[in-house]
Amino acid sequence: MNQKIKRSIKEIDIKSKIYYIGVILLALAAVIAGIVTKGETVKNVLFNHDDVFMDFFNSVNNCGFAYDAYDEFGVIYPPLVVLFYKAISLLFPAKLAAQEIKASSLGMIIFTIYTVACVMLLIKCIKKYKIGNGLDKFLFAVSMFLSVPMIFLLERGNILILVISLLFVFLYGYDSEKASTRHLAYICLAIAVSIKLYPVVFGLLLLRKKKNFKNIAWCVFYGIIFFFVPFIFIGGFSQLFVLIKNILYTSSMFGNKGYGFKVNITNTFAMFGDLLHHSYIFESIGNAVMISAVIIGVLLILFGKFNSNWKLYAIISLFLVMVPGFSYVYSIAYMLIPLVAFLNEKKTRKSDYIYLLLFILQFGLFIAKKDELFSQFEGSELALNITTLIESVVLLLMMAMLYLDGIITTFKSYKGKKILHIPTKAVASVAMAGIVFVCCVFSVYYTPTKSGFSxxxxxxxxxxxxxxxxxxxxxxxxxxxxxxxxxxxxxxxxxxxxxxxxxxxxxxxxxxxxxxxxxxxxxxxxxxxxxxxxxxxxxxxxxxxxxxxxxxxxxxxxxxxxxxxxxxxxxxxxxxxxxxxxxxxxxxxxxxxxRGNGKNKKEWTSGGKGTRDNPYLISTAEQLNNFSKFVNAGARFKNKYIMLTNDIDMKDIKDFKPIGYERNNNYFKGVFDGNGYSIKNLNIVVENYKDVFDDDIKNDVALFGKLCGKIVNLTVENSTFKGFCAAVFARSCSNSNNAIINCISKNNTIIGTRCGEIVDDYCGSIRSVLAINNKCTSKGYKNVVAYTDTNNNIESCYTDTLYKKDNYRYLPYDVMTNQAFVDSLNDSANQYNDKIHLEYTSLIHKIYYNKGKTSKDIDKIKYPDPSVKLSQWVLNGGQLALTHNK
Incomplete structure (x- = not known):
């Protein structure tokens, strides 16, 4: 190591060294754990692996292509942001879905340019405002981009990354002696507020200084320019009330999706309420703490005395992170602002080491294995993980310490002084600010939306x-x-x-x-x-x-x-x-x-626990019908196993609806194992429906309306599917991980504009599925896969129907019933089973040899989810059939 590097390392103060080492070591540990678990622990830190960068692309879609972004899509961004995303949408020739924009090369190029520009601006701010040598600033930047909030922020493609840079400029320039620097700071704050609203709290810093009304007026003026003027271009000032309504609604909506990835005060207390089975008590405490935090926080920001400026900045930043109705992990990026000021401070107190630990825990990348620790929240849309738990507790502890520190220091500074000599205007400002903030909080938490729908x-x-x-x-x-x-x-x-x-x-x-x-x-x-x-x-x-x-x-x-x-x-x-x-x-x-007996209803199953070795069992037509109703009522069965125990005749069921509608988001996310049995005489005819989704059901005619899991070892025969888009197994699916394997579609009637002997508009995989003697009546597309423009992975799938075109899946029935062909199907099934078993045995060896587990521990190890054993193919009386697994 050369002398220059040694000197640079020596110049870095002890606080910064500890912080960099702590964050980087946590990141390395998380990466190693991710490699060992094949990415599971890292994936659990992220929001949704199917939804990457979608804050950006959804905003382009919602703001750009909507006639009225606020009314039509419920957009919660101020008009300046709407205009920004609308400008980006003009680069696309036609209205596209958000996923289509993301899938396009132009969309990704624009997103890359936007992200690189935001990152460069943030690095520029770090370089300018972080005190230290080049190595110090480099290590800060590295640790910043290895932190959970920044990774989460980049993964979402959220515009908050721009707001952080704007707030840096404001904070280090609002009190400058140079007028140009001050005005630049005010403009940056105005733009930040016009992007995310909550940074308006930083404006309270201007009220701390006496006789500062001129600068306050300038700041308000810029705020009017950047926040209110853009309303003129998106429907007028009446849209302000729609925006407020959308924000209030979104706060209440996201509050019901689960505790994962959210770090606001009420979410933290509600989370512990569920963990400790005292929800009502903890929710009440959480509401009281949040209201107290608002009132005390405003008073401390305006009147508080602090021995370090970073503590004042931290209280404001914590306000932005913990008070809003929903605050995702990426909002912790606001804490970069006080972190820079904290590390810039040369004087180190004993209490600073506690704050340093809290900063490391806020930004550190943790090993997040959620399923085993918080299985009770597994069904939530936003499931809890260890990262959310740690960060929520750490933020709460830091807020408590800073508030206590600020109160003690303030009282010491006012000791012996007549506090009543505070200027009347300052008191009025405090009162006004307090009223505004308390009203805002109450509106978010206690005032429900009163919308056009109402x-x-x-x-x-x-x-x-x-x-x-x-x-x-x-x-x-x-x-x-x-x-x-x-x-x-x-x-x-x-x-x-x-x-x-x-x-x-x-x-x-x-x-x-x-x-x-x-x-x-x-x-x-x-x-x-x-x-x-x-x-x-x-x-x-x-x-x-x-x-x-x-x-x-x-x-x-x-x-x-x-x-x-x-x-x-x-x-x-x-x-x-x-x-x-x-x-x-x-x-x-x-x-x-x-109200019944209070116990969970089991009319849809005859037993089981939903695991691979002990699946939920369905034995009757009534149970299958009730299972469909349960899924459509919101039970998604994520990574759960459903198995048929015998052939099921549906001839007496007249109201069966597809399992999981296309547009109601209640999709089956487990494994449906036919176990070699058949579903017979199932009739799904669009004219028979009487349901809230009647206008959509015509697009969903199949056994599964929209599949988000797997179907295996199932035969569907002698059934009728009639609708606008009709298919046998699935009308559509959510992503390429969905699969239909080892199945038979036989003697079915499919009627519609598009008819699929197996599926319709399907982007998943289809493997070893045969379509035999089906009748498709359609004026448009018809084949094993009706909609041919969808990318999918098809292997060993055939039909004995000869179509006018696209007959690459045609195979005569006498060839299908040839023993050599049956053997090839079994080879494919065996390869699949062997692969799953190999993953299982590899897991056993890895745990046994690397972790010192005993044979009793090995017995508890499960097969990787979701996985299932494929049945064997047989010729039974000259007819193709599937065997039943024990």
Missing amino acids: ITSVDCFQVDEDNQKDKKTLEDFYEFAKKNFNNQKVLAFPKIDLTTKLSDIASNVSYYDISYYDNSVKTQKGIEKCKAEYIVIYNAMKADINNTDKQLAKNEKNQYLQMYRQISKYCWSKGYNELKTFTVNDDIDITVWQ
Whole structure:
């Protein structure tokens, strides 16, 4: 090592050395663990491996291609950002989906240029504002890009990376003696606020200085220019109220998706409430802590005395990270601002080493193995992992330490002084700031959205006056309610106006919706607390929710569907019984559920635990039908195993719906193992549907509407599939990891504009699937895969139907029933089984030899998920069939 490097290392102060070593060592440990676990521990740190960079591309799509970004897509960015993304969208020739923009070379080039520019700007800020030699600044940059917040930020493609640079410029220039530097700082703050809103808290720094009204006025002026003026170009100033509504709605929506990747105060306390099984107590404590943090934080920012400026910056940054209704891990990047100031400070106190440890834990990359530690949250859309837990606790500890430090130092500084001599204008400023912040917090947490949809405004029970049948149905419902609802607690979704007809029992009715009424249940956890004897679910149809007087924005429709899934799944999982259904307007169901024995419903299965070795078992047509309903109600069965125990004849089931609709996000994510058995006489005909998704169901006609898992060892025969797009096994799928393996489609009738003997619009893999003696009736596409423009991986898949074109999958039936062909299918199945077994044995050897495990420990090791054993192919009486695994 040459003398120059040695000198550079020696010049780096001890705090910085410890920080760099800590973060870099944690990153190395995480990388090694990632290699050992084949990327699992690293993947768990990231948001969604199928959704990489999508904050950027979704914004281009939502802001650029929408006629009205705020109403149509529920965009939560201020207008300056909308104009930015709209400008990018002009580079594309036509309206494209976000994934299509990402898949295009132009899209990735634009994203790369944008990301490189933002990264270079951030590095420029580090180079300018971080005190130290070149090696010091280099190590800071390296540790920064190895940190969880920065990795997460880059992976999401979020525009926050630009905001951090703007705040650096503001913080190191707002108090400059040079007017040009100050004005540049004010402009940067105005732009930052016009991108993310919350950085407005940094503006409170201007109120700390006496007689600073001129500079405050300039800052407000720039804020008006960059925040309000762009509204002119996107629909006028009335859009401000729509923006506020979208922000409030998004805060409530993301609060119900799980605890993973979020580090705000209320999420942290709610997380511990679930872990310790005292949700209500911890949620109440969390709300109280959050409100206290807002009030005390504002007072400390305006009046607090600190022995180091970085502590003031840290309190403001923690405000931005921990107070919003939802705050993802990448928001910890705000803490880079106080971190730079902390490491710049040459004087080191004993307490600084505690703060240093907290900074390392905030930014360190941890080994995140979530499934074993937090299995109770596995089904959540945003499942909890160890990184989120550590960072949430660390942020809370740092906030507590800084608040205590600030309060003690402030009281010491005011000791012996008359605090009442504080100028009146300063007091007024404090009062105003406190009111604004408290109101904002209450609006996010306690004031539900009142949108154009306004679930409460749906005219639930309006029918045509001339329709005597529907009027009679409603009268029957009211009579039923009078007879059964007296003195019973009732929960209705959405708000069903019972007051006019049933005023005597209306006081017992609560509503699962977003409204201003005291008897509204606004969250999924609120359903649990309600403990209703009856639950009334009204399936609002297109005619209701798309009424011109209550036009649904896309985000509001998503909200409705999400709430519908939550309450439907709750009824299923908590043992409620479907008591009675009233149908009006030919397609609207009012379903009444009654509390059962409180145990989980098992009518869809005859046993099992959902594991590879002990799968959930389905034995009857009724169980299969109920399984479909359970999935469509929100049970996704991620990495769970379902297995048939015998052939299932569906001839008596008249209301079977595809397992997982195309557009309701309730997709099956497990392994459906036919175990060599058949599903027979299944009839899915679009004319028979009466459901909330009636307008979409025509695109979903197949056994699985949209597959997000695997189908194996299954035969579907003598069945009918009729719709706009129809197929046998799956209408579509979510990604290339989905698979259909070792299956037979036989003697089926498929009718539609597009007809697939196996699938329709499918991007996954299909392996060893045969289509035999099927009849496709279509004026458009028809083949084993109906929609031929989709990229998919097909291997050893054939049909005995000769089409007019694209017959590369044609194979005569006599060839299919040749023993040599059957042997080739079995070779393929055996190769698959051997590969899975090899992965399993490799795992055993790795654990046994590297970790000193005993033979008893080995017995507990499971096969890698999701995996399944493929059945063997046989000729049974000259007919192809599959064997049954034990």
